[in-house]
Amino acid sequence: MRSMSRRGFLGLAAGGLLVACGSGSDGGSASGSGSGSAQGAASGDDRAAAALIAFFPQGIYVSGSTQRLPFGLADADAVPLSAGPELLEATIRSEDGKTLQTITAARHAEGLPRAYYPFELALADPGIYSLNAKVDGKELEAMFQLIAPGSLPFPGPGGTMPGFDTPTVADARGVDPLCTRPEPCPFHAMTLNEALATGRPVAYLVGTPAHCQTGICGPVLDLMVTEAERFADVVFVHAEVYADDAATVVAPAVAALGLDFEPLLFLIGADGVVRHRLDVIYDSVELRQKLEDLAA
Numbered sequence: 001m002r003s004m005s006r007r008g009f010l011g012l013a014a015g016g017l018l019v020a021c022g023s024g025s026d027g028g029s030a031s032g033s034g035s036g037s038a039q040g041a042a043s044g045d046d047r048a049a050a051a052l053i054a055f056f057p058q059g060i061y062v063s064g065s066t067q068r069l070p071f072g073l074a075d076a077d078a079v080p081l082s083a084g085p086e087l088l089e090a091t092i093r094s095e096d097g098k099t100l101q102t103i104t105a106a107r108h109a110e111g112l113p114r115a116y117y118p119f120e121l122a123l124a125d126p127g128i129y130s131l132n133a134k135v136d137g138k139e140l141e142a143m144f145q146l147i148a149p150g151s152l153p154f155p156g157p158g159g160t161m162p163g164f165d166t167p168t169v170a171d172a173r174g175v176d177p178l179c180t181r182p183e184p185c186p187f188h189a190m191t192l193n194e195a196l197a198t199g200r201p202v203a204y205l206v207g208t209p210a211h212c213q214t215g216i217c218g219p220v221l222d223l224m225v226t227e228a229e230r231f232a233d234v235v236f237v238h239a240e241v242y243a244d245d246a247a248t249v250v251a252p253a254v255a256a257l258g259l260d261f262e263p264l265l266f267l268i269g270a271d272g273v274v275r276h277r278l279d280v281i282y283d284s285v286e287l288r289q290k291l292e293d294l295a296a
Helices: 006-021 192-197 217-228 252-257 284-295
Strands: 051-054 067-074 087-093 099-106 117-121 127-135 138-146 202-206 235-239 264-268 274-279
Touching: 067 127, 067 138, 067 274, 087 117, 099 117, 192 202, 192 235, 202 217, 202 252, 217 235, 217 284, 264 284, 274 284
Parallel strands: 051 138, 202 235
Antiparallel strands: 051 067, 067 117, 087 099, 087 127, 127 138, 202 264, 264 274
16 A cells, blocks of 8 residues: 555545546436346446445544445546446455455445445554455555544444434425425425434435435435335435525535535434444445344
């Protein structure tokens, strides 16, 4: 691993995310069926993998507990690929280049225009690390940061979800439009506070289909609308990122959690404790698996 300052690393990581996840040539939502294997969303994408990219901003994962970090493959122009190996094996290295562990993640792309690999790992110490994988004979590397537990304003798995009166159809609380999905989603009937008070599991998504900087908020909300039909015992809530259609005023729901990225989905148990947090990207297969675990 090449040596660089923490400030230099974070600057590069933030810029890379915008390039990699922007509204590039992969377009909008893609439909598909099956188990999310190399076929389906992968068809027709024969570009070579030239880079590993982090589908998340730096500084949102903590040390000391298992974290879910979604990575993807990109071409030489940093445009994400929809194809890739079904399984991706990677090594985790410390900042000084020491190999710490080997992990594997399955490829996910069902219902999405790009593929990703949700690696789950637990590292004891905060710091800067690298994820390294060989794809088609090429050694690829992506760097990521873990911060100290308790450093984030929003909860992760194991943390208690704070309540908030999100906008609803009955009371938009100054947010207009209430939902920027072309056909507004049905997840604005009750506030997050009301959902948490039901004593049922809650799926709470913060994201804006119309103004999403990652170009993925629309597709993941569409997947949630579809999967909600399977999980009648789960309360689904959606909150927009902006309070106005010009995307100039941040919505109160975002400020309440101190968020600076989107989308993110909190899957909250009936006891108010976050079971899973799916950041930035998830496909229908992973969403269904996590909802099944939540509802069990």
